Amino acid sequence: MAGALNGLVGIWDRPFINLEPYLDLDQLASLDEEICYALAQVGTTYTGGSHKAMGIVPPSLANDPYIDYGQVIRGFSEKEFATFVSLGNDSGAFDPRRRQEYEFGEERDHPLTREQMRFLEFKHGVYFPWKVFYELVPGGYWSEKSTSAGKDFTREARLYFPRTVAFVKSLPFREIGRCTLLGLNANDHGTVHRDGEPEDQTAPDHFITVCPRGNKRLYLWNEERQEKTHVDGRAYWFNDFDYHGVEAAPSFRYSLRVDGVFEPAFLEQLQRDHATQGTRAPSS
CATH class of the missing domain: 2.60.120.10 (Jelly Rolls)
Known part of the structure; x- marks a missing residue:
């Protein structure tokens, strides 16, 4: 339209x-x-929290100070990723060395658990x-x-x-x-x-x-x-x-x-x- x-x-x-x-x-x-x-x-x-990573925010607000969980997860080290997936439903299904291949959250293959959302909020400042x-x-x-x-x-x-x-x-x-x-x-x-x-x-x-x-x-x-x-x-x-x-x-x-x-x-x-x-x- x-x-x-x-x-x-x-x-x-x-x-x-x-x-x-x-x-x-x-x-x-x-x-x-x-x-x-x-x-x-x-x-x-x-819900919410990944609009920047999803590419659905206006350009003028793309760099606001509110932290996006998609961006946080993409930046995880192997150790950080292992800690994150340990709060999920099947941590053994993930290889930290292949962490860039996985997608988490809304409209993704791996929905976040309540524990993962709270960890992202408390530890990484996700809004x-x-x-x-x-x-x-x-x-x-x-x-x-x-x-x-x-x-x-x-x-x-x-x-x-x-x-x-x-x-x-x-x-x-x-x-x-x-x-x-x-x-x-x-x-x-x-x-x-x-x-x-x-x-x-x-x-x-x-x-x-x-x-x-x-x-x-x-x-x-x-x-x-x-x-x-x-x-x-x-x-x-x-x-x-x-x-x-x-x-x-x-x-x-x-x-x-x-x-x-x-x-x-x-x-x-x-x-x-x-x-x-x-x-x-x-x-x-």
């Missing part, structure tokens, strides 16, 4: 779509109570932005997040998040391929990145982000103009092939993201309301 907003790709020549007028959000206070109570009990993990990450519907690889084939809410999600599961099922999706909670601790920020190359995109991926408290300040980053566009609303859709990040704040913040394929009638309504005549191309 060509950039239509002088540096942002957007959706139908708009930086984002506020979805509050289209969804029933009366339950959000109740969902917030359930989610916070459940997060205190279930196991969560980290993991989203220190609370929980999958209600595991999505598999990023390229698979829009398809529901072989996926469902986990048993634990149904047990601890019943109202949230019911809410997600009520959203206007034809199919759901991924559902996650993403939280940032006090004073942490979400590192600016994008989830794909705009020239590779034929239409924006379908997803809804819900922020029950409305206090997670997501913004879109315009690299050309070096400026932010803050996203308003407790529910919204934006083009995640645009650079985006989250402002730091003095308290914990989280959002619920649901990926999949929109119901055709819902997508058509959004297009009628938000697309200009020149941008009414198919979006699915």
